[in-house]
Amino acid sequence: MSSLGRLHLVTDTRPGRDPLAVVRAALSVAGPELVVQVRVEDDTDDRTAYELAGRVLALCAAAGASCLVNDRLHIALAIGASGGHVGGRDLPVNVARRVLGPAAVLGATARDPDAGVAAVTAGASYLGVGPCHATTTKSGLPAPIGADGVRRVASAVSVPVIAIGGITAERVPELLAAGAYGVAVVGALSQAADPARATVDLLHALRRPTLPVPGTASAADQGRRRTPPVPESGRGHPPGGGVAVAPPAGAAGC
Ligand SMILES: Cc1ncc(COP(=O)(O)OP(=O)(O)O)c(N)n1
Ligand SMILES: Cc1nc(C(=O)O)sc1CCOP(=O)(O)O
Numbered sequence: 001m002s003s004l005g006r007l008h009l010v011t012d013t014r015p016g017r018d019p020l021a022v023v024r025a026a027l028s029v030a031g032p033e034l035v036v037q038v039r040v041e042d043d044t045d046d047r048t049a050y051e052l053a054g055r056v057l058a059l060c061a062a063a064g065a066s067c068l069v070n071d072r073l074h075i076a077l078a079i080g081a082s083g084g085h086v087g088g089r090d091l092p093v094n095v096a097r098r099v100l101g102p103a104a105v106l107g108a109t110a111r112d113p114d115a116g117v118a119a120v121t122a123g124a125s126y127l128g129v130g131p132c133h134a135t136t137t138k139s140g141l142p143a144p145i146g147a148d149g150v151r152r153v154a155s156a157v158s159v160p161v162i163a164i165g166g167i168t169a170e171r172v173p174e175l176l177a178a179g180a181y182g183v184a185v186v187g188a189l190s191q192a193a194d195p196a197r198a199t200v201d202l203l204h205a206l207r208r209p210t211l212p213v214p215g216t217a218s219a220a221d222q223g224r225r226r227t228p229p230v231p232e233s234g235r236g237h238p239p240g241g242g243v244a245v246a247p248p249a250g251a252a253g254c
């Protein structure tokens with residue numbers, strides 16, 4: 001069983017970006033609190049994606065952080081990543097779970113409660129929920145769901161909810177209050193003048209105590225933020241208070 005960090009850095013591989021420099025800067029201040037999701041553009045060939053993912057994994061391993069791979073689960077397996085993330089146009093969640101195996105971290109995109117419940121039933125160990133706010137990083141997304149949309153999903157599931165889309169440090173408190181466990185960002189770090197400083201700001205916002213949201217499964221996680229659990233093995237829980245993540249028992253396709 002592994003522990004999920006609360007701050008997810010999704011790589012920005014658009015032309016002119018330097019994803020490895022941003023990953024290095026973020027890891028230098030976040031260490032094991034960071035999850036790096038390797039996400040490449042759709043027209044990137046597998047060899048390029050594989051080489052980037054391998055480099056990111058090496059940086060993460062040296063810092064004690066987790067590395068996930070978006071969409072391309074064969075690359076996740078090839079490099080020995082902690083897991084992967086799939087959305088509505090990728091492998092179905094139950095198939096992704098079968099491919100990655102029962103111990104892997106598997107994220108699934110969910111934009112509403114029904115999709116969230118279905119993804120968890122199929123084997124997702126966390127949900128990426130958004131877009132919370134307008135984003136300039138990705139096109140073709142539906143209208144932002146805001147903190148209320150995050151609340152609706154978080155209320156329906158018992159796995160960590162990672163809010164995504166237009167996230168800034170200033171917006172973190174309302175998302176935590178809505179039941180989010182953590183956040184995933186692209187631009188807040190890749191477009192920052194000082195990505196290390198921006199990482200610190202996001203981590204501070206994520207560590208700030210928030211009131212539990214009554215009736216949400218994530219209220220338990222909010223409680224854990226104040227009183228981190230005693231790790232089973234004495235390791236694996238980041239200083240920010242990660243939560244143990246394992247696929248639900250009997251997940252379809254496992
Ligand atoms: C944490 C997180 N949440 C959502 C997504 C989006 O995944 P998806 O819907 O499959 O879109 P692409 O990222 O593949 O374009 C994500 N990657 N991470
Ligand atoms: C990759 C991605 N997926 C989203 C979704 O809602 O599914 S939003 C998004 C991009 C998030 O970038 P930024 O932090 O720069 O807004």
Ligand SMILES: [Mg+2]
Pocket residue numbers: 070071085086087088089090
């Ligand atoms: Mg996808």
